[in-house]
Amino acid sequence: MSALPDTASPLYEKVKDYILSNIGTGKWSKDSKLPSENEFVAALGVSRMTVHRALRELTSAGFLIRLQGVGTFIAPPKPQSTLIEINNIAAEIVARGNRHRSEVLVLEKITPTKELSLSFEFAKRAAIYHSVVVNFENDLPVQLEERFVNPILIPDYDKQDFSKTATYDYLMQRTPVTEVEHIISAVPADAEKARHLAIDVGACCLLLHRRTWTGAVVATISKLTYVGSRYSLGSRYSPSRKT
Amino acid sequence: MSALPDTASPLYEKVKDYILSNIGTGKWSKDSKLPSENEFVAALGVSRMTVHRALRELTSAGFLIRLQGVGTFIAPPKPQSTLIEINNIAAEIVARGNRHRSEVLVLEKITPTKELSLSFEFAKRAAIYHSVVVNFENDLPVQLEERFVNPILIPDYDKQDFSKTATYDYLMQRTPVTEVEHIISAVPADAEKARHLAIDVGACCLLLHRRTWTGAVVATISKLTYVGSRYSLGSRYSPSRKT
DNA sequence: ACGCGGGAAAAGTATATACATGTATGTATA
DNA sequence: TATACATACATGTATATACTTTTCCCGCGT
Structure with a gap:
């Protein structure tokens, strides 16, 4: 029975x-x-x-x-938290019916600083890819994206034309993301950012720091700087009944 | 091998x-x-x-x-968006091992402006609750939270002591949230915010605008202003396949 | 040319067994 | 009394084995 x-x-x-x-x-x-x-x-x-x-x-x-x-x-009832969704900037701009364009400022292979190497959880100091791209919405710069990419996972990153394909799209199709870390903060623009984004030094910017993992390996580290007066991150989300 | x-x-x-x-x-x-x-x-x-x-x-x-x-x-690539989790600020501060304290500046019932009434999707201009609270981490102000609350869902909001119970906790226990809208932006502090948060006018702040729904009814509208130099939103998230 | 049948291959499930690892508890000893 | 050890018990992992279910494909017969 x-x-x-x-x-x-x-x-x-x-x-x-x-x-x-x-x-x-x-x-x-x-x-x-x-x-x-x-x-x-x-x-x-x-x-x-x-x-x-x-x-x-x-x-x-x-x-x-x-x-x-x-x-x-x-298990005790789930902890109270809310989720916010962050989308691809190129897709968002297009979805709003505006024109998106990007300008590649830097695309190179570098030897990381000790701090950066630590963020990648590297045992030894290994070379990584580095890119800096400015994203425009209707010819107005709205975001400066600086990325560091692990060449073990994405070996040909520096051979791409990122004025055509968005870096985000390229990376997402290349490697599965198993974990993401985000830190959002508000910072004043320094001289370099101000120049690239055509804003005053000290103007408010949204800084989104992101690390992605593939398995146990850090895949990318990104610093996305949004011009506060021109761009905000938004989402509407229905919390589902998932576990 | x-x-x-x-x-x-x-x-x-x-x-x-x-x-x-x-x-x-x-x-x-x-x-x-x-x-x-x-x-x-x-x-x-x-x-x-x-x-x-x-x-x-x-x-x-x-x-x-x-x-x-x-x-x-x-599997085909996942939907291209990542989620970030936003937690209760009181819980976060305590989780870091710091002291949390809040100061209630305003707790009242008001007649909303036309714009606010519209945000609540009210047909007629009905009274709503309004609260302003400053949250401290180790006696340093880090967040100014302004909330508007629908009295139909939370009828006794203005009778609570929010220096003891966090507004967020109280609301979450009172009404189930079926949908959330977030807008994150970076803004300079105006005179009032600067005074309450003990920062300079024009200093960078993170502004988190949130609307929550219970069913088809707007439950709360919140404007959370974080001091950029003292606080950032962070999360680490393992994307699970949904749908 | 067409269909049918059967076998090979692939994932899915279920079990018995063994050992690993972490926790609580009772007992013997200092 | 207090500490150390032994032990029992719980979950965690790994393997070998057997069988099931589904699909694909090849070859045979008409």
């Missing part, structure tokens, strides 16, 4: 459903721990690997928390 | 990294299919179950597409 439903779905899915519905009905309280894998094995008559897979998937979906050596617990 | 890295991480993670980085370097073209599970077994010297787990997790993360009986393929 088994407590599992008699459907066509695979066994580990039935186990997941069984556990989820019993969480829903409060069979196991929020504080006490769930049965151990071996107890599930005895109760449901399936192998431990199958129970383990069900529990692992429920854990990665955010329903459970498992502590090795301790047990399995019901 | 093996092509896998010699780290402490579990084997299936090494296999995942191996596959991800080879997708990154273009070893397998976007159209052709990846090696079969058995080919990975032969090439890497691990069991088929381990390869299978690595491939299954990369598939559920959206990097691969697998067809039973056919093979494994690289």
Whole structure:
């Protein structure tokens, strides 16, 4: 006899459903721990690997928390946070019905500073690509993008024509991003930025600092400077019921 | 000998990294299919179950597409946008190990301007709550938050003590947010903001404009002004495949 | 030329087994 | 009493094996 439903779905899915519905009905309280894998094995008559897979998937979906050596617990409700979406600037400008153009100021291979090498999590000081591009909306400069790119992942970055293809598009198609770090701050423009963006020194700019990873490897580091008076980052987002 | 890295991480993670980085370097073209599970077994010297787990997790993360009986393929590039997470400022300050304190400057019921009423999508000019709070990190003002709150959804907003409970916490617990709109820009401080935040007039500030909906009803409108030199918004995010 | 059948190949699932790793707890010893 | 060790138990990982399900493709017969 088994407590599992008699459907066509695979066994580990039935186990997941069984556990989820019993969480829903409060069979196991929020504080006490769930049965151990071996107890599930005895109760449901399936192998431990199958129970383990069900529990692992429920854990990665955010329903459970498992502590090795301790047990399995019901996860507390999700932390309160809101998400904001950041889009490709070229696509945004075009979507607004405006003209987008970019000017490549720098595209080179450099030896990174010690600090930059550290940001790339390099053990040794290895060469990296460096690009500086200004993005225009209707011939008005709105963003200065400085990128550092890991040549291990994108070996031919310096051979591209980024006045035609946006750097962002090129990178996204080249390498899968597994993790992103963002830091947004507001800074006054220094002399160089002021010159390239045609604004006064000290004018307010939005600085978006971004690091992307592919697996354990840092793929790119970007510093995107938006002219505060001409550009803002916007998004409308529906938080979905995802884990 | 093996092509896998010699780290402490579990084997299936090494296999995942191996596959991800080879997708990154273009070893397998976007159209052709990846090696079969058995080919990975032969090439890497691990069991088929381990390869299978690595491939299954990369598939559920959206990097691969697998067809039973056919093979494994690289998934088409993800929608080109990245998400950034914005957290509760009080929680962030505490998480950094610093002291958080807030000072309530205004907490009142007002008749909105025509423009504000429009932002709330009100048909008629109805009264709304208005609050202005300064948030301190170690007694240094870092954020000025001005909020407008819909009294239909949160009827007792003006009776709260927001020097104890953060407005954000209170609102989040009161009403579910189904949609959020964000606009981030960089602006110079005007005289009032400069006074409340103890900065010079014209100093760079990060302005986060937020509207939240509960169903079809606008719940809150917030203008959060961060002192650029003292605070930045940061997040690290693992994109998961949605839809 | 066309269709059909069967085999090969690929991913999907399930199990038994073994060992690794982390945690709590009880007991013996200083 | 307090510390150290042994032990039991929990989850985590890895493998070998077997079987299922789906698809593709080749060859055979008409």
